[in-house]
Amino acid sequence: MALDPSPDTILRPAELAPAGVWILGDGNTFEGFVVEDKAPDPPAHPHPHTLILVQGDRNIIRANRLIGRGNAGQPDEDIIVHGADVGNGVAEGNQVVENEILNLAGHGIRGFSLAPGQAAYWTTVARNQVHDNAGSGITVDRSPYTQVEHNRLTRNGIALSFNSEASFPGTGTVFRCNEITGNAMGARNAATDGTVMAAEFNGWGNASGPLHDLRNPFGGGDRAGDHIDFEPWLSEPPGPVCPLLRIRIDVQPGTVPNRIPLNRPVVLPVAILSEPGFMATVDLDRTRMTFGPTGAEAPVVNCQTTAGDLNGDGLADLLCYFRVDQMGFRPEHTVGVLRGQTREGVPVEGRDAVQVVP
Numbered sequence: 617m618a619l620d621p622s623p624d625t626i627l628r629p630a631e632l633a634p635a636g637v638w639i640l641g642d643g644n645t646f647e648g649f650v651v652e653d654k655a656p657d658p659p660a661h662p663h664p665h666t667l668i669l670v671q672g673d674r675n676i677i678r679a680n681r682l683i684g685r686g687n688a689g690q691p692d693e694d695i696i697v698h699g700a701d702v703g704n705g706v707a708e709g710n711q712v713v714e715n716e717i718l719n720l721a722g723h724g725i726r727g728f729s730l731a732p733g734q735a736a737y738w739t740t741v742a743r744n745q746v747h748d749n750a751g752s753g754i755t756v757d758r759s760p761y762t763q764v765e766h767n768r769l770t771r772n773g774i775a776l777s778f779n780s781e782a783s784f785p786g787t788g789t790v791f792r793c794n795e796i797t798g799n800a801m802g803a804r805n806a807a808t809d810g811t812v813m814a815a816e817f818n819g820w821g822n823a824s825g826p827l828h829d830l831r832n833p834f835g836g837g838d839r840a841g842d843h844i845d846f847e848p849w850l851s852e853p854p855g856p857v858c859p860l861l862r863i864r865i866d867v868q869p870g871t872v873p874n875r876i877p878l879n880r881p882v883v884l885p886v887a888i889l890s891e892p893g894f895m896a897t898v899d900l901d902r903t904r905m906t907f908g909p910t911g912a913e914a915p916v917v918n919c920q921t922t923a924g925d926l927n928g929d930g931l932a933d934l935l936c937y938f939r940v941d942q943m944g945f946r947p948e949h950t951v952g953v954l955r956g957q958t959r960e961g962v963p964v965e966g967r968d969a970v971q972v973v974p
């Protein structure tokens with residue numbers, strides 16, 4: 617952590633409403649500070665404290681140490697990303713990375729949205745150490761496309777929290793490759809619209825996975841609540857790149873069966889379908905895909921970015937093309953495999969049934 621602990625980097629704001637550090641602009645980096653809550657509430661109007669409030673776009677909050685005031689009877693927050701006061705009201709593309717966050721009763725890091733003009737989109741929360749907080753470690757509250765990855769969460773009330781509502785769903789949010797250990801609760805899904813919390817490939821403090829009364833009653837790790845997709849989990853600490861991400865594809869979308877002509881010099885359309893936690897149009901590296909019977913054969917020719925929602929689930933999908941004469945299919949092959957990676961280097965793989973015809 618690139619933190620300079622010398623006294624001149626310590627901030628103890630006298631007032632923390634709306635925040636001790638309030639970032640309204642775009643493209644700023646706030647790095648290397650100790651921000652500590654020592655401000656007493658005025659006797660006449662006690663209120664929640666916020667150490668850092670981010671409301672602009674493409675800002676980076678990195679390598680800071682944020683110390684709350686403990687349990688003061690208020691839902692304090694160390695870092696909150698939330699639009700509303702500037703521009704179009706949407707805080708987009710902000711990064712909260714490599715910070716240490718401790719000693720508060722509300723939310724350590726929170727992406728928060730209320731409506732289209734009061735929202736946070738495309739937030740990255742990565743490689744933070746969030747510990748010893750009586751409240752929630754990391755909360756994503758109706759904030760679409762938030763990526764929560766490679767964080768370490770220990771001794772919090774609730775390590776990871778998620779919320780989604782029909783009026784403003786938390787579409788595309790994913791929690792992956794986090795270390796969740798020694799918390800009162802590992803993960804909670806408070807969604808009221810039926811959205812499942814995407815929490816695959818996390819470590820839960822035990823190789824047997826999280827404790828869940830029905831789905832994993834012998835799990836020795838932190839408890840996971842209902843409506844959480846926690847399988848598969850990690851049995852050891854995550855490496856620098858998350859494990860293989862399984863994605864959904866549709867060969868020749870709209871056609872059944874998916875007939876592939878044998879060795880013809882034509883291109884074949886393959887749809888890469890988005891789902892919560894994976895937005896194909898944004899997350900996928902379009903230059904590093906291959907398709908064939910093993911997934912290592914024909915390189916991608918190009919992709920159509922205006923394909924739209926191809927399967928009617930409300931999420932934008934990606935349509936890409938591959939040369940049939942480079943695929944190497946034979947009549948006995950029955951499955952087509954697409955392999956690639958995300959922009960962050962996470963391997964992906966998708967499969968669909970095919971029928972090879974003369």
